[in-house]
Amino acid sequence: MLLKPIRPSNIAILGTFKCSAACQECCFECSPNLSQELSLHEIKSFINQATKINTVKFIVWSGGECFLLGKKLLDGISYAYEHNLVSRCVTNGFWASSLDEAKLILEPMAKSGLKELSLSTGDDHQQFVKIENILNATIVALNLGIIVAIAIETTKNSKFKKEDLVNHQLYKKYIKDKDIEKNLKIISTIWMSFHTDRTFKYEDILNVEKEYSGCDSLFDSIVLTPDKSIASCCGLTLEHIPEMHIGELNENNVNELYEKQFLDFIKIWIYVDGAAKILTKVKQWNTNIEYPKFVHVCQSCAYLYHNTEVMNTIKNNFQKIIEEVLEKYESKRVLRESLQELQVSH
Missing domain, CATH: 3.20.20.70 (Aldolase class I)
Structure with a gap:
């Protein structure tokens, strides 16, 4: 949807x-x-x-x-x-x-x-x-x-x-x-x-x-x-x-x-939690994955997309987290929309 x-x-x-x-x-x-x-x-x-x-x-x-x-x-x-x-x-x-x-x-x-x-x-x-x-x-x-x-x-x-x-x-x-x-x-x-x-x-x-x-x-x-x-x-x-x-x-x-x-679940998840937190969750699902040290948040995002094992782990487990992620997204969207309306009114 x-x-x-x-x-x-x-x-x-x-x-x-x-x-x-x-x-x-x-x-x-x-x-x-x-x-x-x-x-x-x-x-x-x-x-x-x-x-x-x-x-x-x-x-x-x-x-x-x-x-x-x-x-x-x-x-x-x-x-x-x-x-x-x-x-x-x-x-x-x-x-x-x-x-x-x-x-x-x-x-x-x-x-x-x-x-x-x-x-x-x-x-x-x-x-x-x-x-x-x-x-x-x-x-x-x-x-x-x-x-x-x-x-x-x-x-x-x-x-x-x-x-x-x-x-x-x-x-x-x-x-x-x-x-x-x-x-x-x-x-x-x-x-x-x-x-x-x-x-x-x-x-x-x-x-x-x-x-x-x-x-x-x-x-x-x-x-x-x-x-x-x-x-x-x-x-x-x-x-x-x-x-x-x-x-x-x-x-x-x-x-x-x-x-x-907004049909892309990975992007929705990055928006609400960030790539670093996603990688932490993936590590819980697959303890065999070892991450390098990241020096910038964008670096963790690129790693997420390029690591096949990370992406496969997400595909095999995202149903466990999807409802929570979508709820977070909706809360964040409503708050953002309210703030934007305030800015327009002023």
Whole structure:
């Protein structure tokens, strides 16, 4: 039976996987060598369809490096704004080689509807983009009224840390103790390896058990990738889980593809309990399974989908848990719907 679906709060457009950088641990394996990108027509069609869902309130532009889309990004932001969507861009800041260059890029985007900027930096990113670029982009964005988040790659091995950012001369001169500083958030993000020849250590940053409340990212977004694939989430392991791709964009199928997901029991279970808790339950059913140590909640999700023994154990035992899972889903759906109605009324 098709469950009553929850409604997403946002859409995400990964306009291209081309990037000015080629970080070794990029989750989407982006690089300057990739060329595929969405057309403006495809972007507009996706926005047209998604905004028919009245709970969708903002749009995330990512990739790859979304700023490589050039005027197409600017036009897309403007079109989204016309459809009452707040835009957030995720970028490595390669385009902000100076304050003047950053202003040249960001000023028209701010006028077109860009409200949030998320900048990525750290040891790997800085092999390609200087920290000065990040600060130039931050300074200009904050002065244009754009909210900024700086995400710093974090492992126990990390050389570049938050302290290095806030003690930089540009930060001290233009941001420190200024009124604009209140609109800046600096966050540590777990940087994990996608390769067997590189190992990171972690300390006091890992708490996979937080996923025990369920994966709220799943179903919250409708994602469009450069090959016109519609996907379930923007998780780090998205491109490693074929089941997260739910169909190809056409002129009238976004909502249909989104709602079909609610026939998928595994996704419902991940949404209410999270992959880590599911793996704990599977271990109770099959004590022969031994799990590796996970450093990120998305990693446990990819492991769940790729481990044949785990999936077979679920198929052989899910009837024992299905009623409880569906009850949890309905409770979570009703609560979410109530909160969304409150937000709309205000």
